[in-house]
Amino acid sequence: MATKRTNVLPGFNLTLGFTLAYLGIVVLIPLSTIFFKTFTLTWPQFWAAVASPRTIAAYRLSFGASLAGALTNSVFGFIVAWTLVRYEFPGKTLVDVMVDLPFALPTSVAGITLTAIYAGNGWIGRYLAPLGIKVAYAPLGVAVALTFVGLPFVVRTVQPVLEDLDKEYEEAAATLGATRMQTFMLVIAPALIPALLTGFALAFARALGEYGSVVFISGNMPMRTELVPLLIMSKLEQFDYAGATAIAVVMLVVSFLLLLGVNMLQRWSSRRLGEAQDA
Amino acid sequence: MPESVDYSPKNPATEDPPIVRRALISIALAFMGLFVFIPVIAVFVQAFSSGVGAYFAAIVDPEARAAIRLTLMTAAIAVPLNVGFGIAASWAIARFDFPGKQTLLTLIDIPFSVSPVISGMLFVLLLGVRAPIGGFLAAHGVRIIFAEPGIVLATIFVTFPLAARELIPIMQAVGSEEEEAAIVLGAGGWQMFFRVTLPNVKWGLLYGMVLCNARAMGEFGAVSVVSGHIRGHTNTMPLYIEILYNDYQFAAAFAVSSLLTLLAIATLIAKRFLERRVVPAKPEQDEITAKVAA
Numbered sequence: 388m389a390t391k392r393t394n395v396l397p398g399f400n401l402t403l404g405f406t407l408a409y410l411g412i413v414v415l416i417p418l419s420t421i422f423f424k425t426f427t428l429t430w431p432q433f434w435a436a437v438a439s440p441r442t443i444a445a446y447r448l449s450f451g452a453s454l455a456g457a458l459t460n461s462v463f464g465f466i467v468a469w470t471l472v473r474y475e476f477p478g479k480t481l482v483d484v485m486v487d488l489p490f491a492l493p494t495s496v497a498g499i500t501l502t503a504i505y506a507g508n509g510w511i512g513r514y515l516a517p518l519g520i521k522v523a524y525a526p527l528g529v530a531v532a533l534t535f536v537g538l539p540f541v542v543r544t545v546q547p548v549l550e551d552l553d554k555e556y557e558e559a560a561a562t563l564g565a566t567r568m569q570t571f572m573l574v575i576a577p578a579l580i581p582a583l584l585t586g587f588a589l590a591f592a593r594a595l596g597e598y599g600s601v602v603f604i605s606g607n608m609p610m611r612t613e614l615v616p617l618l619i620m621s622k623l624e625q626f627d628y629a630g631a632t633a634i635a636v637v638m639l640v641v642s643f644l645l646l647l648g649v650n651m652l653q654r655w656s657s658r659r660l661g662e663a664q665d666a
Numbered sequence: 667m668p669e670s671v672d673y674s675p676k677n678p679a680t681e682d683p684p685i686v687r688r689a690l691i692s693i694a695l696a697f698m699g700l701f702v703f704i705p706v707i708a709v710f711v712q713a714f715s716s717g718v719g720a721y722f723a724a725i726v727d728p729e730a731r732a733a734i735r736l737t738l739m740t741a742a743i744a745v746p747l748n749v750g751f752g753i754a755a756s757w758a759i760a761r762f763d764f765p766g767k768q769t770l771l772t773l774i775d776i777p778f779s780v781s782p783v784i785s786g787m788l789f790v791l792l793l794g795v796r797a798p799i800g801g802f803l804a805a806h807g808v809r810i811i812f813a814e815p816g817i818v819l820a821t822i823f824v825t826f827p828l829a830a831r832e833l834i835p836i837m838q839a840v841g842s843e844e845e846e847a848a849i850v851l852g853a854g855g856w857q858m859f860f861r862v863t864l865p866n867v868k869w870g871l872l873y874g875m876v877l878c879n880a881r882a883m884g885e886f887g888a889v890s891v892v893s894g895h896i897r898g899h900t901n902t903m904p905l906y907i908e909i910l911y912n913d914y915q916f917a918a919a920f921a922v923s924s925l926l927t928l929l930a931i932a933t934l935i936a937k938r939f940l941e942r943r944v945v946p947a948k949p950e951q952d953e954i955t956a957k958v959a960a
Contacts, residue, residue, distance in 0.1 A: 395846055396762070398757060399764075401754075405751070413823055420788060420791045421784070463693070466694050484934050485698065488702050493883070493884030499920070501705055511704070567682065602908075623787060631787060638784065646779045650772070
């Protein structure tokens with residue numbers, strides 16, 4: 388720091404001051420209330436809320452279905468990203484644009500349309516019902532909705548990394564006698580793993596908190612198809628703020644840990660890319 | 667020499683075999699069809715399932731119009747506030763070094779990682795009639811929770827990071843040379859902002875606005891918690907859809923949904939169009955510099 392450049396640009400105090408004030412009012416103060424509220428609970432009260440059988444069943448479904456959705460997206464999202472970057476096919480631009488639909492479509496619209504499709508008399512549900520597969524109002528429907536909301540994450544994290552991946556590495560591998568499969572497993576896959584993991588974690592985190600698209604398709608039956616956000620909602624509707632707060636704190640801590648994990652993944656990934664470019 | 671060996675110039679180690687290519691494209695299209703295209707088509711088919719007349723009747727219904735009005739009003743407040751915040755935050759973060767910058771960036775992202783239901787709940791805890799602040803306001807006749815102000819606040823919270831997250835990298839990519847030149851040549855702060863900064867980031871700003879607007883108009887979970895579901899009074903479009911659906915008025919629910927689906931499709935098209943122009947062609951500038959140097 389021997390030669391620090393003088394910054395001639397104005398507005399630092401104004402913009403940083405406004406940023407911090409707005410952040411405080413809109414985000415930090417509301418967020419702090421939930422932790423203050425938790426401290427007003429006694430330990431047994433807290434424990435009763437976060438570890439009741441109904442809550443445990445909701446955790447199990449929320450984590451299980453979110454995991455199923457994120458894993459589905461990791462496999463198929465990767466294939467979508469791969470085809471979009473590497474191949475030409477009719478309708479490619481349309482597919483590329485529509486990947487972001489789950490970000491743009493309001494969740495209540497997604498919820499009712501998925502329910503209509505997968506209900507026993509729906510477009511797809513009617514073919515699955517005779518096979519004994521129940522999607523809507525069953526855990527499978529929850530997983531379908533959570534796959535929908537997480538769809539863009541894996542595609543949009545893998546796609547740019549795949550685009551930047553230099554074909555020279557693959558050519559070098561080929562020149563050195565690697566088969567296509569070897570090239571994929573040993574050259575391409577390792578470069579994509581951080582992006583894939585990031586996409587997986589983002590899709591998982593999004594699915595954990597999702598409400599709108601699952602509330603209709605789940606049927607919301609306690610112990611069976613009730614997810615954690617739905618449980619919080621029903622506690623709020625019964626004015627059980629203490630119980631809702633306790634469960635919300637658990638979910639917030641999980642979300643923040645996931646966010647931390649994603650940040651570490653991204654740092655790891657950019658360091659690896661940096662090394663690759665230096666080499 | 668065996669016949670099966672392919673000596674075509676296409677390199678088998680850098681190109682996928684045609685059968686793999688066709689299989690992967692089919693899988694990708696089937697997945698996208700199942701999860702994206704069929705749901706979108708279903709919205710419109712269901713919307714018109716009771717006829718065109720019923721479709722328009724559902725949209726011009728007074729309750730539907732009240733919901734549309736509240737949705738537009740909420741976005742009209744939340745979007746400018748968060749875009750203003752985005753400009754301020756991106757200026758401070760992209761143009762200056764200060765301790766705690768990384769922490770600030772993480773804090774800006776918080777609303778992304780909070781469940782919509784919990785987001786709404788924060789405002790119920792803070793401003794509901796049982797809370798100290800909410801109780802004080804209620805005693806003076808100001809209702810926030812279960813009323814419009816609560817909906818607006820919850821919407822501001824969930825859309826908070828969107829504009830800032832788009833503007834920060836764009837502001838960083840544009841660089842500060844032109845702004846420094848403007849200041850050194852004697853421009854005032856606002857002059858520099860309106861004549862240099864704003865034109866440089868205008869597409870990024872519009873991009874942030876479009877994303878923020880889509881989320882503001884479509885938010886459901888957070889708004890659902892603070893709205894209290896008062897019919898025709900505090901319904902936004904997504905809440906009204908839920909009420910219609912739970913009333914078994916499916917065609918009407920999908921008719922209102924089709925408007926939001928059109929908004930989503932318009933958002934995606936605008937996004938596609940804007941993505942390419944968000945950063946004013948930096949490589950070209952380098953080319954010019956290179957040419958001048960040569």
